[in-house]
Amino acid sequence: MSTAAGPLRIGLIVNPVAGLGGPAGLKGSDGTDIQAEALRRGSVPRSAARMGRMLRELRRRDVPVWLLAAPGALGEDAARAAGWESDAVVPWPGATAPAATTAADTTTAAAALTACGIDVLVFAGGDGTARDVAAGLGPDDVVLGLPAGVKMQSGVFARSPESAAGILADAARGVGTTSVAEVVDIDEQARREGIISSTLYGQLRVLGARAQMQGGKVGSRSEPREVLGGIAAECAGRIDPEAMCLLGPGTTVAAVAAGMGLDSSLLGVDVLHRGRLVATDCSAAELHQVTAGHRLQVLLSPVGGQGFLLGRGNQQLDEALLARLSPAELLIVCTPEKLGALGGGPFYVDVPGPDLAAALTGPRRVVTGRRQEAVVRLQAA
Amino acid sequence: MTVIDTEPTAVAAPLPALPVEKPLLRDYHAARWDEPLIFQLSAEGHRGIDVPAEDPAALEATPESVFRRSDAPGLPEIGQSQVLRHYLRLSQETLGADLNVDIGQGTCTMKYSPKVNERFAGSGQSVHTHPLQDTSTMQGTLQILHELESYLAEVSGMDAVSLQAGSGSAAIYGNVKIVQAFHESRGEAEQRDEIITTIFSHPSNAATAKTAGYKVITLYPDENGFPDLDALKAVISDRTAALFITNPEDTGIFNPRITEYVDAVHAVGGICVYDQANANGLLGIARAREAGFDLCHFNLHKTFSTPHACGGPAAGAIGATNELAPFLPGLRVERTSEGYAWAKPSESATADIRPFHGVIPNLIRAYTWIRSLGPEGLRQVSEIAVLNNNYVLAQLLKVDGVTAPYAAGQHRIEQVRYSWEKLAGETGVSSSQIGARMADYGMHYWTSHHPYVVPEPLTLEPTESYSKRELDEYIEALRHTAAEARSNPALLQEAPYRSSIHTVDVDATTDPDTWATSWRAYRRKYLGEEFAAVPRWQPATDLPVRQRPPKAHHR
Numbered sequence: 001m002s003t004a005a006g007p008l009r010i011g012l013i014v015n016p017v018a019g020l021g022g023p024a025g026l027k028g029s030d031g032t033d034i035q036a037e038a039l040r041r042g043s044v045p046r047s048a049a050r051m052g053r054m055l056r057e058l059r060r061r062d063v064p065v066w067l068l069a070a071p072g073a074l075g076e077d078a079a080r081a082a083g084w085e086s087d088a089v090v091p092w093p094g095a096t097a098p099a100a101t102t103a104a105d106t107t108t109a110a111a112a113l114t115a116c117g118i119d120v121l122v123f124a125g126g127d128g129t130a131r132d133v134a135a136g137l138g139p140d141d142v143v144l145g146l147p148a149g150v151k152m153q154s155g156v157f158a159r160s161p162e163s164a165a166g167i168l169a170d171a172a173r174g175v176g177t178t179s180v181a182e183v184v185d186i187d188e189q190a191r192r193e194g195i196i197s198s199t200l201y202g203q204l205r206v207l208g209a210r211a212q213m214q215g216g217k218v219g220s221r222s223e224p225r226e227v228l229g230g231i232a233a234e235c236a237g238r239i240d241p242e243a244m245c246l247l248g249p250g251t252t253v254a255a256v257a258a259g260m261g262l263d264s265s266l267l268g269v270d271v272l273h274r275g276r277l278v279a280t281d282c283s284a285a286e287l288h289q290v291t292a293g294h295r296l297q298v299l300l301s302p303v304g305g306q307g308f309l310l311g312r313g314n315q316q317l318d319e320a321l322l323a324r325l326s327p328a329e330l331l332i333v334c335t336p337e338k339l340g341a342l343g344g345g346p347f348y349v350d351v352p353g354p355d356l357a358a359a360l361t362g363p364r365r366v367v368t369g370r371r372q373e374a375v376v377r378l379q380a381a
Numbered sequence: 382m383t384v385i386d387t388e389p390t391a392v393a394a395p396l397p398a399l400p401v402e403k404p405l406l407r408d409y410h411a412a413r414w415d416e417p418l419i420f421q422l423s424a425e426g427h428r429g430i431d432v433p434a435e436d437p438a439a440l441e442a443t444p445e446s447v448f449r450r451s452d453a454p455g456l457p458e459i460g461q462s463q464v465l466r467h468y469l470r471l472s473q474e475t476l477g478a479d480l481n482v483d484i485g486q487g488t489c490t491m492k493y494s495p496k497v498n499e500r501f502a503g504s505g506q507s508v509h510t511h512p513l514q515d516t517s518t519m520q521g522t523l524q525i526l527h528e529l530e531s532y533l534a535e536v537s538g539m540d541a542v543s544l545q546a547g548s549g550s551a552a553i554y555g556n557v558k559i560v561q562a563f564h565e566s567r568g569e570a571e572q573r574d575e576i577i578t579t580i581f582s583h584p585s586n587a588a589t590a591k592t593a594g595y596k597v598i599t600l601y602p603d604e605n606g607f608p609d610l611d612a613l614k615a616v617i618s619d620r621t622a623a624l625f626i627t628n629p630e631d632t633g634i635f636n637p638r639i640t641e642y643v644d645a646v647h648a649v650g651g652i653c654v655y656d657q658a659n660a661n662g663l664l665g666i667a668r669a670r671e672a673g674f675d676l677c678h679f680n681l682h683k684t685f686s687t688p689h690a691c692g693g694p695a696a697g698a699i700g701a702t703n704e705l706a707p708f709l710p711g712l713r714v715e716r717t718s719e720g721y722a723w724a725k726p727s728e729s730a731t732a733d734i735r736p737f738h739g740v741i742p743n744l745i746r747a748y749t750w751i752r753s754l755g756p757e758g759l760r761q762v763s764e765i766a767v768l769n770n771n772y773v774l775a776q777l778l779k780v781d782g783v784t785a786p787y788a789a790g791q792h793r794i795e796q797v798r799y800s801w802e803k804l805a806g807e808t809g810v811s812s813s814q815i816g817a818r819m820a821d822y823g824m825h826y827w828t829s830h831h832p833y834v835v836p837e838p839l840t841l842e843p844t845e846s847y848s849k850r851e852l853d854e855y856i857e858a859l860r861h862t863a864a865e866a867r868s869n870p871a872l873l874q875e876a877p878y879r880s881s882i883h884t885v886d887v888d889a890t891t892d893p894d895t896w897a898t899s900w901r902a903y904r905r906k907y908l909g910e911e912f913a914a915v916p917r918w919q920p921a922t923d924l925p926v927r928q929r930p931p932k933a934h935h936r
Contacts, residue, residue, distance in 0.1 A: 340832025344580060344601025363615035371596040372587075374580075375612035 007064035008120065008172035011113035012075040013133065015125035015148070016101055018047040022150040022315030023284040025268050030128050042285045047124040047148035048073070050161045052082035054122070054146055057165035059084065063172035068118055070109035073101060078124070088116075103132045110136030120171065120207045122164065124148040127185040130156050131201050134183050142178055144168065144207040147214060147350070151249075151303065151313030153198050155181030155216035156206050160350050160381035167208040179210045214348070214381070215306045228252065230370035231333050232259025235299065238331055238367075245272040245297040246287065246321075248314045252301035252333050269316045284318040296321070297329045307342045309378065310360070311350025319352050327359050332366045332376070339368060345376035354380075405850075405857035409823035411881040412473035419467055420900045423457035429464060455900070474881035476825045482851045484773070485819065485826040487796045487840025488583075488631050488659060494688045498749045502742035512737035516722050522741060523721035527714040529698075529748045536759070537657070537677050538670025539700030544739040545711030549658045549680030551734050552697025553625070554589040556676045558731040559701065559708040560623040560652045561593060566708075566729060573622035573651070579608040581630035581798075583656045584830050595622060602834065606632050606787025614645055621651040628655070628672070629662065631829070631840060632786070633770065633793035643673040652676065652705070660684045661844055662767050662795030665760030675702050685747035696743035710734050762845045766795045769843035769852060773797070776856045777841075782807065782863050786835050796842035798835050801863075805837045810866040810873045812837040817884060818865065818876035822858040 020026075020038035055078075058065065068088045069075035076089050106125075110133045113121055120142045123133050126149015133143060145157035146164050158164035170176045186198040206213065228251075235256045239245050247253050247270040257264035257272070264270045268281030271290050279290045298317065302309045309332065310317065332347070339345070349360050357380040366376045440446055459467075477483070478491040501507065510519050530542040546552035557576070564570045576590035579600045587597045598616055600608040608626065624646040629635045636642075643653045655669040655677035661684055669677035681696040682689045689695055701709055707727040711734065715724040754762065771792050777783055782804025785797050801812045816826035816839075829838035843852055866873050877884075889895045897903035904910040 337832045339601070340580070340834045341836070344834055363609065363612040365598070365616060368599070371591065372599075373596070374599045374601060375609065375616050376601060377609065377612065 007066040008168065009066045009068065009118045010168065011110075011116070011118040011121040012051065012067060012069040012079060013106060013109050013113065013121065013123040013125075013129075014048050014051050014070070014073065014075050014078045015106055015123065015129040015132075016045050016047060016073045018125035018129055018148045019150055019315065020045060022313075023318055025281055025283040025286070025316050026150075041283045043283075047146075048078035048081065050146050050148045051075070051078040051122075051124040053161035054124075054165050054168075055079060055082040055084045057162045058168055061165060061169040063169045065168065065172050068113060068116055070113060074105060074109050103128065106132035107136040114138065114141050120144055120168070122146065122168070124161075126150060127152050127154050127183070130154045130183045130204070131185050134202055134204055137204070140205070142205050142207050147312070150315065152214065153184040153186060153216055155210075155213055156183060156204050157214050158208065158212065159214045159348055163212065163381065167212055171207055176207055177209050178205050178207055179213070180204070181206045181210070181213060182216055184216060214308065214312075227335050227337075227369065228255035229259060230372065231335070231367055232256045233370050234367050234372070235331060235333060236260055239272065239299070240295075240297060241274045242295070243273075243297045243329070244278075244291040244294040245299060246270070246291070246317065247272055248298065248300040248317070250301045250303075250313075252335060252338075253299055256299060256333060267313070269314060282316060284316045284321065287316055287321055291321075295329070296325045297331060298325055299331045299333065301333045302338070302342065302347045304338050305341065307345065307347050308381070309347040309349055311348075311381065319356060322351060322356055322360070330360065330364075332364060334366050334368060334374070334376075336368050336374075339366070339374055339376070344374070346379040347376055348381040349378055350381035405854045406861055407823060407854070409821070410879045411476075411820075411823070412470070413881050414470040414474065416467065416470045416474075418900065418903070419459065419464070420457045420903075422459055422463060422467060425458060427458045427460050427463070429459065429461045476820070476823065481823050481825055482847060482855045483825055484841050484843045484847060484852070484855055485816075485824055485839075487798065487827055487842040488830075489683070489827070490796075490842040490844050491682070491689055492661070492684075492686055492844040493846035494686050494746070495750065495753070498686070498746040501749050502745045507742055507745055510741075517720070520720050522745075523714050523723075525745055525748045526738070526741075527716060527721055529744055529751070530713065532748075532751050533679060533698050533700060536660075536664060536668070537679070537700040538668035539677060540703040541701050541706035541709060541713070543699045543701075543709040543711050543713060544696070544744055545734050546678075546697035546699065547694040547735045547740050549583075549678065549683065549695065549697045550585040550589060552678040552680070552699050553583070553585045553654075553656065553658075554592065555697075555699050555710050555731065555734050556625070556654050556678055557589045557593045557595070557623075558710070559676060559699070559705055560654065562708045562729060562731050563652060563705060564622055569619075569650070573620055575616075575618075575620045576623050576625060577613065577616065577621060577646070577651075578625040579627070579630060580832075580834055581606075581608070581632055582625065582627040583658050585658070586625035586627075586654075586656055590623075590625065602632075602787065604787075606630075606634050607636050607638070608642070610638065610641060610645075613642055617646055617649045617651065619649060621646060621649050623652040623654055625654045625656055627658070629794040629796075631796065632788070632798050632835075633662075633796040633842075634788045634791065635662075635667075635794050639672050647673070654678075658683055659795065659842075661842070662763050662770070664763040665756060666763055669700065670702075675705050676700065681743055681747040686750040687743040687746040690743075694740045694743070696740045696747065712738060763795075765845035766843065767792075769845065769847060770795050770797065770841075772849070773841055773843050773852055773856060776853075777859065780856075780860050780863050782866070783839075783859075795844070796840060798829060799839045799841065800835045801837040801839060804863055804866055808866045808870045810870050812839055814873045814876065815839070815859075815862050815866065818862045818873045819858055820877040820880040822862070824855055824858050 017035045020035050020043045024038040024041040024043045026034055026038055067079060069079050071089050106129055110121060114137060122144045123129055124146040130145055143156060144164055146161050147157040158167055180203050182203055183201045184198050185201055232255050236259060247257055247264055249267045254264050254266050262277050265281040270277050271279040300309055303312050349357060351357055361378045361380055363375050364378050365373045368374050484490055506521055510522060516523060526544060533542045546555050561570060564573045574596055575598055576595040577598045578586040590597050600612050603609040628639050646653050653674045655674040657677050658680040660679055677700045679698045681687045681698055687696055699709060707729040708731050710731045712723040714721050774785060774793055774797050782801060784800050784803060786800050805811055812828050819826040827840055829840055897906050905912055
């Protein structure tokens, strides 16, 4: 990539439907049916807003950049909404700009942007978007993903819009590096049925060092029964039966539920109350409805390999729910091997609003077994 | 008696240079004997010693006749030379500290155990004493124990020392029980139910604390590799019983802010315990006392040269300040006007860790080692250990694919936890596979305790016992193995090839059903023979079954 002379040339793509399924508890957003269902359940598109967060932070850093956006909802609108007149909009190869955005539109936009000679292609989306972008790129093209999907497994994403802006600012100042990361996607339909299988779709050259990325998700290895059993026994004593305890996704949390004789949804958010699951696999709206008027507890485990505790795979826990949660009532569990592989932390929290982030961050106790805890720093992504 | 004059009689002429220099990488091959079990070598009528036939009537009146068994024990029948060859062959199939460059046992590397010390430890005055005999007949032993206590007090800065523990972990357990007894004496034992330790500390800290019933809180490293001080401050409270911590930790980075950790825990009424299992880099340089600790312990087999004894009995020493000395376990020696005597134990003393007075032969070895070196020698031991470690660090960092996480560019104390993450990412070869290949060059290799916080870890601790040539041999073997990982990764995935045995099924070794720790068990489990059931203690049906953590695999 050329950064020696002139401004950093950034291409922008937004997948406007990325992440729609998250707050709706749909485990993903692939396919027009799912997107329609997510909208029906009250989900609001947020990938454009995340691109906006990145652009505002980039402006604050005041570095020489030049923006080239895909037209309309594919990028241009997000730039304008963030108060940033993009320097140019890439000419669309077709007669008219696309109205509905499909996977093919993303690929077309990626190819068109790189054909104009950009230094880096920044896209807001999830694993599916990364796949579609990769399909339109050559081997030397450089990308940077803004995490806007439900639960990204690919290693091409910055941890947050703000950290993406930091990586871009470094590159604009000529001190950027690149690394190679994998594009991975899961079969969302299988995931809805509780089966997790992911496929490697290739590699991309990514702006930023590997340590700056959120990292590929590392699946749970089969932990010895005793480890999960110890965590379950410890949590059983800490879950207040009178509170509404929201059980997050993942095998560790599912093991806690199993320890209480409950069959939780492996990948959804469930509600535990007085020893019973009163609702399973809930959307944000359903969680609000079920828990109204009750004190909240939340039981979460970080995403292996990434360390994300909030904002990946559990967007159902929206801002309003988290604002109701007393920070002391956030129970965190993690197996020692997963914690070790994460270098002992930090765990990342990607939540809207600095006040909420401030309330949830800092050193926290994490249950790692029976009468066994670690202290891990929670940090805004 | 032959007197050997150790002084050179004349200045020796320098040896002529050898015509061909031997390469650092050895053309090694381990012995492989396919040796049968000694029971399988048994042949009827073979004898090691031909004992004269007994006259039963003559033995009638002896005390032994009361408990003499009627049937002969089922020992193998075998001649002396067959026994000698059997065990010599088995010993050739091991990689002990007396055979290979054993620096790959990082955190557990055994330094040289001087053979002359065996003469003292094995002398009649040591091995023919009984712990209950009158102290007037064992004044020499008591003097050794008394002086060893005072030496270790000087090395640690502590006021009192107990030598009773038969291992390092037993000494740490002793420290946990002292912490418990101290808080009990102040009526706070129930309230103070949390012990804090760190992930890079000796794992026995967490293990013994949990065994004693404490809740264990583990601190993880901050970005500099030190235990997160803010995390410590966030969790200490009036529930904190103690902090168990090592410095330097397994990373070998000395924590210059250690007193801040100690002060923070003292401020909430907790005890601070310095795990000095490995004090190889600190003798005569830094002491537990000056860092503010209340308790400490040494593994005498780690730092003071006594043998590890294949898992025991080894020896551990506990050091305590005057405030905690009354809680020390076991008898301690005092000097009276009539000579050395066992001091009357304090009423607050914690329970004995083992019977009697500690592992006397090992205490004699440690004493001899300290006496032979003297104060300046002890300091020199640490200086050389630190120098050796930093030499290996500087050389290894030139090897493509290895890094030393945390504290970039800084010197380390006595060991380093390296990472092969880069090499593994580029070649797919893991640290444990590199270790298996190192066996082909006659080198022992160890990764790290679990969980692996440093990815693809390798821990090296050279100690003071190895020469530069030996360190270079180890480095060369690692460099060569790393190059092989790039040129022929498949080679490493199937290693070792030149070792005594090939890879072991880890799951089988952790499954008790596959173990045969006796000939009878082997016949029962592997030959299908049936034996009358041995009467065993049966737990009461309502006895709660404790949950145990799973066995961690080192590889």
